[in-house]
Amino acid sequence: MACKYYDKKTGLVNELLTDLYGYMDTVQNKNVNAVYKILKNHRVATKKNDIIYLNQTNVNYSLRELERIERKHPGLFTTKYIKMTPRSIYSESAPLYALTINDAVLKNTPAEGTANADLTTNDEVDIDQYIRFVAGADPNTRDYYLDEMARRENTSNSKFSAMEKEEMENVYRVTNHLKNSFAKAGVLVNVIFDSSIDNIGQVQVEADEVAFEDDGTPVQTGTPTIRINPEKVRKDTTYHEFGHIYIDLLGINDPLVSKAIAELKGTDLYRQVQEAYPELYGELLDKEVLATAIGLEGAKITRKNPNKIQRILNRLFRAIGKLFGVSPNTAARLAEEMFAQELRADSMVNPLSSYIQASKEEARLKDLVDNARVKINSEIYELNQLPDDLLNEEEKVTLLRLESSLTRVKKVEDLFKLVDAMGGALARAKSSYRQIMDLPETERGSTSNLNKMWALKKTLDSLEMFQSIKSLMLSVKDKGKIKDYEAFDKLENRLREIIDQAEVLDNDFKDDIIPIWAQSVIGLSNKNLPTEIQKLIDNIETNKRLIGPDTSDIAWVQLTERYNKGEITKEELTEKRLKLNVEQLKQKQLLNYGDLVKELTAAHKDKSGYSFYFDPIVYSSDRGIQLLVKAVQQANIEKNDLTLDLKSKLAPIYEEFSAGQNESDIEGLNDPFLEEVTINGVKRLALVNPIDQERYYNDLREYKKKLDVKYKKPKPADVNDDMELYKIKYSKWIESSKGRNYARDIVSWNTENSTPIEGWEKELEKVRGELKVQQSIIKQLKADGQINTDAYLNAQIRRNELNKFLAKNYINGKPAGDWVQPDPKKYTNDKYTAIQNDPRLKKYYDFILQEFQEAQRMVGVNRMDKNTWDKYSYLMPTYRKEDYDRAKENGTYNTIKDMLQDGFTIQETNHDYYTYNQNNKDIEKRVPVYATNRVPAREVSKDIASSLYRFRHMAHNFKTKSEILGQVMVFQEILKNRKTLETNSAGIQLIQKAASSMGIDMPKLKEGESYNFRHVNEWLDSVMFGQSNLQQDFTVFGKTFSANEAVGTINAFTAMSTLSFNLLQGANQSILDNMMMMQEAFAGQFMTKSDMAWAKSKYWGSGMAITDIGRFDPKSKIAKAVEYFDALTEFTDSEGNQIVGGKRRKLAKSGNLLFLQQAAEHELSATRMLALMKNLEGTLKDSDGKVILNEDGKPANLYDLLIVDEKTGKMSIDPRLDEKQSGFNRLDFITKLQGLSRRTNQIKSKMHTNMLQRRWWGKLFMLFRNWMPPGIRRRYGHGGSSTVHVDEELGAVTQGMYVSFWNFVAESISTKSFAYTNMTEMEQQNVKRTSVELASLMGAMALVAALSNLDDEDESWVSNFALYQAKRYETEIMQWTPLVGTKEAFRILQSPTATARPILKGGELLGQMLNEARYILGDPFIDDSAIFYQRRTGRFQKGDRKIRKDFEDLMPIFRGLQKSKTPQEAYKWFTTLD
DSSP: OEEEOBOTTTOSBOHHHHHHHHHHHHOSSOOHHHHHHHHHHTTSEEEETTEEEEOGGGHHHHHHHHHHHHHHSTTSEEEEEEEEEOOOSSSOOEEEEEEEEOHHHHHHSOOOTTTTSSEEEOIIIIIHHIIIIISTTOHHHHHHHHHHHHHHTTOOSSOTTOOOBOOHHHHHHHHHHHHHHHHHTTOOOEEEEOTTSSSSEEEEEEEEEEEEOTTSOEEEEEEEEEEEOTTTOBTTHHHHHHHHHHHHHHOTTSHHHHHHHHHHTTSHHHHHHHHHOTTOOHHHHHHHHHHHHHHHHHHHHHHHOOOHHHHHHHHHHHHHHHHTTOOOOHHHHHHHHHHTTOOOGGGOOSOOOOEEOOOHHHHHHHHHHHHHHHHHHHHHHHHHHSOGGGOOHHHHHHHHHHHHHTTTOOSGGGGHHHHHHHHHHHHHHHHHHHHHHTSOGGGSOOHHHHHHHHHHHHHHHHTTHHHHHHHHHHHHHHTTOOSOHHHHHHHHHHHHHHHHHHHHHHHHHHHHHHHHHHHHHGGGSOTTHHHHHHHHHHHHHHHOOOOSOOTTSHHHHHHHHHHHTTSSOHHHHHHHHHHHHHHHHHTTSOOSHHHHHHHHHSOEEOOOHHHHHHSOGGGOSOHHHHHHHHHHHHHHHHHHHHHHHHHHHHHHHHHHHHTTSOTTOHHHHHGGGEEEEEETTEEEEEEOOSBOHHHHHHHHHHHHHHHHHHTTOOOGGGGTTOHHHHHHHHHHHHHSHHHHHHHHHHHHHHHHHEEEOTTHHHHHHHHHHHHHHHHHHHHHHHHTTOTTSHHHHHHHHHHHHHHHHHHHHEETTEEOGGGEEEOTTTSBOHHHHHHHTOHHHHHHHHHHHHHHHHHHHHHOTTSSOOOTTOSSOOBOOOOBOOHHHHHHHHOHHHHHHHHHHHHHSOOTTOOSSOOBOTTTOOBOOSOOOOSOSOOOGGGBOOOHHHHHHHHHHHHHHHHHHHHTHHHHHHHHHHHHHSOEEOBOTTOOBOBOHHHHHTTOOOBOEEOSOOHHHHHHHHHHHHHTTSOOSOOOEEEETTEEEEHHHHHHHHHHHHHHHHHTTOHHHHHHHHHHHHHHHHHHHHHOSSOOHHHHHHHHHHHHHTTTTGGGTTOSSOOSHHHHHHHHTTTTSOHHHHGGGOOOSOHHHHHTSGGGGGHHHHHHHHHHHHHHHHHHHHHTTTTOBOTTSOBOBOTTSSBOOTGGGEEEOTTTOOEEEOTTOOHHHHTOOHHHHHHHHHHHHHHHSOOOSTTTOOGGGGSHHHHHHHTTOTTHHHHHHHHHOSOSSOSEEEETTTTEEEEOHHHHHHHHHHHHHHHTSOGGGGSOHHHHHHHHHHHHHHHHHHHHHHHHHHHTTOOTTTOOHHHHHHHHHHHHHHHHHHTTSTTTTHHHHHHHHTOTTSTHHHHHHHHHHHHHHHHHHHHHTTOTTOOGGGTBOSSOBTTBOTTOBHHHHHHHTTSTTHHHHHHHHOHHHHHHHTTTTO
């Protein structure tokens, strides 16, 4: 049954309710997807990532209609407010709602039939009866019958473009008839017959003036003109073109127009038009299809030419048909209105558009301009967000000029202004480039110059658009479609000129950028490395032995081939290999930046796929990549210093403020300083503003409400929320006397309640001064005849921008706009007054405000919403509440619910994923700014001190990383362009066969993206652009979850349940790490045994920094040193997450459950740092080259030279230390400390994380396995064809310690002598490391043998604890041993600490719960053995319930305690594979 549901207010059919209620009332097996499709068809809802959202452009209408449906079908829909999406350059801020369609309600709603419909008809009977008996055989109705049948089957009987050519006599007759029809409605239409146009017909608007829509879109007004090509005109052409005008004037929201479009959707005609005009979409396509349909229907009417009586009868038949639910297709009704000269003049009020069936060239031009406009507007938007010190005024003027050049581009020749403006940008970039190249070589490599070079590269890349313009011009020229030859030639010449300049500049850039970049980083190279490499060279030359030669080198391969062919003797082969080995090492010394240039210029060997996924990037053999890492590390050190500086100021201020307060009650503690303000209808959390803006805006709203009534201001509800009609009605009202009086009263109210901001006079003076300068430049250039120069055009842009600013903020000689504020006397904030009257509150508030504003200056003051009169935002950074605070403020249930949601989905406040440009939705490659997005107050942390600290840490990151952005991006470009050598499976370089046949050794180059480039690209995404996780989602039961977040949550739970309060694991970690440190101490490369002993003594003797546990700002010297040198390798990542507050609140952080592991980590990190500091004793000198002495008169070590300022608590290095004389710098010390930490422990920090862990499956695999990559590299080296690795991080040449040990054994056997004495110092150190490791392994094995055979009476917890630790150590070390270690490696990989364990255990618990339920219900198939232990098993006695074990195995803390109590069970697990 065809049911109709009417809107009682308008009397029109409500198509949404008709479709939805019809579906609900007639379909038995309903489903969510069908309901969604109905909502989507009516523009109520849309879907993204399997989540349904309300259309933001129509949200009020959607909410109202859903509310109406809810009254009939309660519970069918649930809406949830998500957020306010930010305003962008193309859309206003709008609320975003998620929509849930309740499947249960759908299934439980019976199909009640059509009894409730306003009108029901039987399509197949009633319509056919009307056609056959009422309309009869009248030929005037037969087409209607055929169309109705076609519409019913979703097809059209009119074939697109199948109509025959029309006689011109008929064209003239129809044209005059339709011109008269439109003239009666008050619209004059010109018709021109023009055989020169490419199309059959087109509509243009002869522009009298240019008007603008509310959103600033230009709209032409004036006389509509139809051009018809008499050589191509068809029977439907005239109605088609006039139809375009009628559709435009009625508007897309006209009931008949919208209905006609809805009818045509999905028809063959719609698809045919869509295929014919692929460049059209959305509303433009809808209008084109409807115009085509009107043309076809008009052609039918013209053919029949009904008289007046027939037209009256047709209307009568339609009225009768309507009673039976029958109506003709709506396009035919519109065509008949045109034919009958009965146009609805009252509704023809919308603006006209030009309709020209675009040629391919015109479509390409439109795409080009649209893309350019979006890109330019996006860049302007982003530029306006930057802080003043990063804002490039010249770049902004260039973008404004480019934006202006796109306003009136109608043909290819109009692109000259765009091309010329881009040429101007290129000229300025070229000038900047020349200025850099004119500097002495040693001064070019500054970070500021590299930022300029990167800007140049971006300018060159933006000229890719020129290739599209060039291609377009060639097409236009080839087809003879040039409309202005002079302008075309001018454009062509300018384009060619710029492309030639750009090509030259691009080549110069590629040649010059490598030396400039090398200059910028060569100072970061570790000064010890040339000496360390020279030691290897000396050993080769003295002892005639090879040390890590690159056996894949072409020269090495050729020497081997010559020897095999008998061309050289064995002695000659040995001598030549030794010389080649020396040359290979000399190339790695990098004695100056020229050596680095050679390395960066030469083709390089790629890293392996394993290295890309598993290795930290600093393990790369490429020195350029290693130096890039050090450049970023230097920026991190500068960032951390800024954060430490803030900490030294924040800590005492906070302690003074919070003294005697309940610090665990964050809400109560900070309440005096916080308020909620309403922005775009959403409550936001903010610091107290001196002005009570809520009261001000409330007063203004109330006043406006009174005026709305007084002056009868139109409301959208008056026109059923039809925004097009509302705009028309509102524009008429605003021009009326009521509207003018309304505006006058608003101005009067604002004048009475506002005052100028402080300092507006100085701002005015400054703007006027700048305006005067620009006017002077324009005047002078005009006098010199240089009005077409870049300087003149740029001065015009600047002048216009200044005038716009004045027009907004200085009206009729008085401040306005941003220069006025609510009257502070009337709207003083009571909370602000209370703060100012309390010295304790005032001191803290002033400090917080000052430091928060400093952060805004760093990232840009326009990042956050703010009042127009405020320079800075008062909104709180949008960090989420700590779990402890959420539980106190929101309740435990809501907190657990939020935590689960946070754990499996990406929240607005999550900062580990790609950020997107708000304007073009592209992934951003920018240093990220966080916590400035729009989040409701209830979600935002009220911890002012912690939020400030975190926000500033982020701002410091933005500041320091932005300074090196050019440096890192330029290197990425160098690496992208660098050639990669092709190698075979053994890593041997391949030679081009053709060149080889001619006696030329030309290496074969690898095609495609190298692993080196991929690694750098992904690493920069992570450490520079904040994209530490790759976003990968999955859907379960229609809900979308983040794979990375889900795995992170599972991993965190696994770590918590496995490690918390686990004494066995904590002790094992301490033993293993300290044994690794012992190896280093015995080796003596970075520290000695005495250094390590001193470090242990110092750490334990000073109280282990116990007094600093839980402190926000540590007091002890050791703890401050750990921060200053980032010994824990976590300051850069985690320091911003530090929280202040009471002990209970700090203890509530889940990480504190791992205190055993943290204690072991702290002890090892601190003692490692102290040992390295002690190792510098006697090397630290002053500017005169004298060794600095400590207080005891002995040579000072680095720890002796650390100074803590008594007033601020800040740490620094004694200024007497001269870095050049001492060969010391803080960066090298920190990188050595962190590199050694990784070698002896595991990968830590985002800086050094491997690329595997950006992926969810990599996180699963790497949990508790971060020790693997460093362990492999430490023992077996860094891979590749050479066993020697030059390590910028450690400042040393390294080799796998097992490799060195094997060489020692092999050489001793082959030479029948003790080869140790001939080895280099580095190799000897590796032999010592291996010897200590093997000795400790044998000791552990002996201890296991002794303890595992104890009698029961001798066995104790202590003996079992020692047995477990010895067995665990044996297993950990044995895994690295070739051949015999395979079983142990497999055992470690199968460890129960893998992520799969809690999932499997969770499955076991669910299974046991099912058994319990069956047992309680008396299931005869479940016996006692499935529920109770039948004998003592481990810690459980006979009769204990098995479900207890399943619960305990998943419970954090409890499981750790239980494991600690039963070390014998843990030991048994390690024997399961024996």
